[in-house]
Structure formats: C-alpha cells, structure tokens
Amino acid sequence: MQPDDIFGEFSFDLLGPLEFRTKGQEVPIAGVRQQTLLALLLLDAGKTISGSRLIEGIWGGRAPETAEAQLRICVSRLRRRLADGGLRNVISTESQGYRLNLPESRVDVHRFRGALEHAGRAEADGDAAEAVRLLRAALALWRGPAAEGLTGPLVRAAAARLDEERASALERCFGLELQLGRHHRIVPELTASAAEHPFRERLQSQLITALYHSGRQADALNAYRDMKRRFAEELGIDPSHRLRALEVKILKQNPELKDEDSALSHNAQTRLALLERENASLRAERQRIGRLMARLMGPHGARVRS
Structure with missing residues (x-):
C-alpha cells in the first residue's frame, strides 16, 4: 500500500x-x-x-x-x-x-474499525472516558445504513456485518456512559437507538436502566412493558430472564440497578437481528405498495385508466 x-x-x-x-x-x-x-x-x-x-x-x-x-x-x-x-x-x-x-485511513470503514480497536484497548486499561471518546468518534463517521442503495450480494453481506458492528459499538458506548453515571445525558440518544433496534435486548435494558437512574421509574416500567408486548406480538417470545429480573429490581427500587448484558445466546441474538432487518424490509415494501396503489387510484380514490 x-x-x-x-x-x-x-x-x-x-x-x-x-x-x-x-x-x-x-x-x-x-x-x-x-x-x-x-x-x-x-x-x-x-x-x-x-x-x-x-x-x-x-x-x-x-x-x-x-x-x-x-x-x-x-x-x-x-x-x-x-x-x-x-x-x-x-x-x-x-x-x-x-x-x-x-x-x-482514507476509507471510513477502516477508520471506524481502527477506532473500535483503540477503544477496546482503552477500555481494557480501565479508561472508560477515553473509550467513550473513541467510540463516539467511530460512530460519528456513520451517515446512514452501510453501502446504502447498493444491492450486490457481497456488498450487502459486508454491509450487514458493518451495521451489526455499529449497533454493537452503540451498546458498548452506552454501557460505558452508564458506568460513568451519565444517565440523564444519554436518555435521548438511547430512546432513539432503542426505537431503531427494537429487538436488541441490551439496548432496551440500557434505556430502562438510564430512565430509572434519571428518576423516571414509571417511564422505565412503561419501556419494559412496551418491549415485552412487542416481543410477544412480533416474535412470539418473552424477554430474557435478566430483563425480567430488571423489571423486578425497578419495582423494588433497587439502588444497585446496573446495565447487564442480555442473557440471550449468540444464535438468538443473530436471529433477532435478522428478524429486525426482515421487519424493516417488510415495512419498506408495504410503504412502496401503498404509494403505488395511491398513484393507481388517483387523488380521489378512483382507479386511473391507462
């Protein structure tokens, strides 16, 4: 090179x-x-x-x-x-x-991965603040889904891996921010990220934890119950044992409440991520069909003759 x-x-x-x-x-x-x-x-x-x-x-x-x-x-x-x-x-x-x-260094993908490696070393050295700084620098490189608009199979496979790396970096960053006591500061970002990735249990857990430590116990419980309903309706599963235990700790107002990794296996996490992408694709397809039908029916609901 x-x-x-x-x-x-x-x-x-x-x-x-x-x-x-x-x-x-x-x-x-x-x-x-x-x-x-x-x-x-x-x-x-x-x-x-x-x-x-x-x-x-x-x-x-x-x-x-x-x-x-x-x-x-x-x-x-x-x-x-x-x-x-x-x-x-x-x-x-x-x-x-x-x-x-x-x-x-001239390709954002490689700068992103390099920053993640440096963040990992800082975290291993016990410097959570520096790890957060590096993770945020890495995440700031993103402008949307990886390789957005390209459809080649190899590019899409690489893009899926990159999107997963971004989501994992978000979880790492939020986890360190919670350790640093920055609960109030990250609630808006966590809310948006949890909505973007509705089936990633660790993000949901982090949002619930941040809400609770921000003095918003009712909002934390509502976030848990919304997630539980979403899992049941869309995936047919219950939240993990650790998330259920998190709800109990909130109800008991446990002062030692901390962010914990999801107990789901790697295979289960992969399945949830796949389902999330499939749901997003289905929503986009429904919107496309809706726009097509609107054009076919015309402005007043009458079918437009060709």
Whole structure:
C-alpha cells in the first residue's frame, strides 16, 4: 500500500451511501456496476481481489458469458473516474485480479474499525472516558445504513456485518456512559437507538436502566412493558430472564440497578437481528405498495385508466 502523504485531500465513504470526495467536493461514480466494483475494492483496500469474486459481487449468480470482458471495461471506466478526481493509477491489475492501492485511513470503514480497536484497548486499561471518546468518534463517521442503495450480494453481506458492528459499538458506548453515571445525558440518544433496534435486548435494558437512574421509574416500567408486548406480538417470545429480573429490581427500587448484558445466546441474538432487518424490509415494501396503489387510484380514490 502506498504512503498516505503522497495523496491529495480525498476520502472514500461507505458508512452510508457510497461517496468519493476530493478537496471537499463529491465526485459522482456513475452506474451501479462501477459503484459496486468500487465498494468491493474499498472493503479490501490494499488487497488483491480475484476477478471471479468481483464478478460474483457485481452480477451475483446471473453473470453473463461476457462478464470478464465487461469487468475489464468497468475497471477501465472506474480508473478514469478516479483519475478525474485526482487519483491516477490507484487500481492495479494483478495476476489474480485487481487491487486498490490506498491507505486505509482514507476509507471510513477502516477508520471506524481502527477506532473500535483503540477503544477496546482503552477500555481494557480501565479508561472508560477515553473509550467513550473513541467510540463516539467511530460512530460519528456513520451517515446512514452501510453501502446504502447498493444491492450486490457481497456488498450487502459486508454491509450487514458493518451495521451489526455499529449497533454493537452503540451498546458498548452506552454501557460505558452508564458506568460513568451519565444517565440523564444519554436518555435521548438511547430512546432513539432503542426505537431503531427494537429487538436488541441490551439496548432496551440500557434505556430502562438510564430512565430509572434519571428518576423516571414509571417511564422505565412503561419501556419494559412496551418491549415485552412487542416481543410477544412480533416474535412470539418473552424477554430474557435478566430483563425480567430488571423489571423486578425497578419495582423494588433497587439502588444497585446496573446495565447487564442480555442473557440471550449468540444464535438468538443473530436471529433477532435478522428478524429486525426482515421487519424493516417488510415495512419498506408495504410503504412502496401503498404509494403505488395511491398513484393507481388517483387523488380521489378512483382507479386511473391507462
């Protein structure tokens, strides 16, 4: 990988919609194939990616017979576009595929993961405040769902992992904030995050704990009961033992109430995260169908004739 200081002022962002910015200006990358190709190269910046993997990432299981030739054309066009933004010769052709020769510091995904590693070291050293600072710096890089708008199967799989890393980083950050006694400060953020991830038990537990320690016992109990009803209606399960124990502690006004990790197994957490994504997709599909029906029916409910 080339040294950072030989490049000008630029950055690539995947924690949200794909963006290439140079000198503060966005350089559009036209075409879904070029965008997907760039995303795949960015995810493994500095590493050679085989042509077959890039073809799979761009076309999935529907690659045409001319896929290799089309991939070469796509790479050539992407090279020209990056050169327009001041980055020449950053995509090299290797014997086994292609490599994007960029410092990881210029890609927000790698800056995010680097900050998480530093936060982990600070937490291990007992410096909760520094760990929070680093986690917040990492989370501030996000502008929306990872690789938003890109549909290639490999990109979507990587985006799902990144979204999970973000949610886990949120939980770590809130957990440390609670340890530092910042209950009042984080209630608004926790409320929004718990609504965004309604089936992540640790976030729900953290919100309930923060409300309780902010002198809002009734709101804490209401948050627990709303969550219990949501789990029953949408997932057909009860909250974990630890969350049920949390409700008992609130009712008893236990002064030692603390944030605790969910007792759910890793497989159960994965299943809940999957269900959450599926529910979000279903809601989006219902909204799309609703908009389509509204257009078909016209402004007064009458079907529009074609």
